[in-house]
Amino acid sequence: MKKLTKDKKNGMVFGVCAGLANSTGIDSSILRILAIIGTFATGSILLWIYLLLAIILPVKDSNENTF
Numbered sequence: 001m002k003k004l005t006k007d008k009k010n011g012m013v014f015g016v017c018a019g020l021a022n023s024t025g026i027d028s029s030i031l032r033i034l035a036i037i038g039t040f041a042t043g044s045i046l047l048w049i050y051l052l053l054a055i056i057l058p059v060k061d062s063n064e065n066t067f
Contacts, residue, residue: 005060006053014054022060 007018021028
């Protein structure tokens with residue numbers, strides 16, 4: 001498993017879902033859909049977790065390999 005970072009280059013809002021996709025190997029589109037569904041299903045708790053991750057996760061270095 002790779003280090004969890006934000007991927008602003010491939011991200012749509014803050015790059016959290018793209019960073020999760022890079023570290024887990026799951027398609028970022030699937031993670032984005034699950035994040036939206038999860039936000040409504042949990043009564044916005046997942047939205048707060050997403051925002052917290054957007055604040056605390058470091059941004060991916062542009063020099064890192066993306067294999």
